Amino acid sequence: MTSKLLQKLNSLDRRWIFLAMAIAVAAPILLQVGSDETPSTPTRRLFDQVEALPEGSRILMALDFDPNSSAELSPMALAFTRHCCLRKHKVFFVTLWGTALPMIDTTIKNVIQTEFGSGDHPYRYGEDYVNLGYLAGEAVAINQLTSDIRKARSQDVQGNSLDGLPIMNGVTSLKDMQLIINTSGGFPGAKEWVQYAGTPHGIPLAAGCTGVQSTQMFPYYPDQLIGLVTGIRGANEYETMLAAKAPVPYAEMRMRPASLRGGPQRWAHRLMIALIVLGNGIHFANRYSRRAN
């Protein structure tokens, strides 16, 4: 009986594993099972920095990612922008990735225009936020921004001259920013912002990256990066802190994409752990059976 089961497990078709993973991920998504996260220190430090800056501070939001990693990074970008708007900071969007332009558009549309586009003090384009768009040249583009923004780009993404936008008054280079927040999914990304903007010019810099990249970014924390938000868990932590700051409406699960993705991630991790344990159980059972024979 036992040896039959062992034989079956030894020749288990990988499609069963795929099916189990599909169920583990799809069920929480369909049932809208979310999960809160206890904020970690690297995430909390960025949150506290945005809180500590005086109202109207200039924040450069560099979104360097594409749909490939948007599942992890898009909720992060939304949460950062939301927090900046809650604190009434001025936001400058830019990207070093050509494929990231729609990511900026989505962030502006979903957060600034939808949530902060009306009310007593609505966010106005050109006054409270601007989209500088895509800059070609990778790390050199960062260098250009640190010496003269207008040399890197004389117009915004809509073709307006930067000199005609009130938000650009008094802004000549990145050194006029109070904080840079980079959400990065690869090269060029957080590492380049550290090397060419943050460290050489002493501009406070924080980053959000994918879970896989976190090991490459942790050597820069906490000296070169004042805060580091990693993967969907980090985004979830940020959303949890936002929910505590403004429970209406951010405590609602529908307003928290990262928290909603925490559920599927949790179940996928549980399945992975179970598979590792089961795989090793089979391995030791095989060894025992070989020795017994």
Add this chain to the structure above:
Amino acid sequence: MSKFIPVLIAVLAGWVMMIAYFSPRLLSSRQLAEEWYTIVATIAMLFGGANLCLHHLKKISDREAGWGFSAVTLIAFTVTVVVGLLKVGVVPESVKSLNRPWSGQFQQEGSAFWWMYEYLFSPIVATMFAMLAFYVASAAFRAFRAKNVEAVLLLVTALIVLVGQTKDREITSLFLPAPSDGTAPYVPIGDLTEFIRKTFVTAGQRAIMIGVALGVVATSLRILLGQDRTYLGGDE
């Protein structure tokens, strides 16, 4: 001569960028070099596109294995470039520019380029990324086995990090008595994960980064001195 001039440009630009970092007097030269870099990078993109077309056209004409994929690549590339350049489906953004139908942005919502990005490119690359979960699960079951001491170390570390990355790390508190001061029970998995990440992983990463940086410095010096010419495409 055909190699001397490119090497001279590279060496001069390199020295200007380096010296300008220390001397504000050379800031304008540095900005000029940066502008030229952007122009050259943009031209390189055009060359890249042309190279892609030539490479795949050759594969198709030679009927190499998988030439069908080359055809798909070429069609996708051509359609994307044409739709983007001609701004298909783009409308003027303001009433002032009604007589200039091309004044809208190429990636404007509702345009053909936006449609392709939203409903072709975005789902394709997101699917590629999502597929990883299935392969990693299969690999975890088949390959992640305690076959020797090194494998056991890797396995235990991976399990700790995996549990520590999720909310499940707090489940360990169920097996621990609550402290007398009424605080939550101590959660060792989360701390252990942080310890592994901050100590072992960061130390390893720093070593790699220092090694890479030293390599970059050595190569850069060779380029600045005109010794390294591999960037010209040869093996000199």
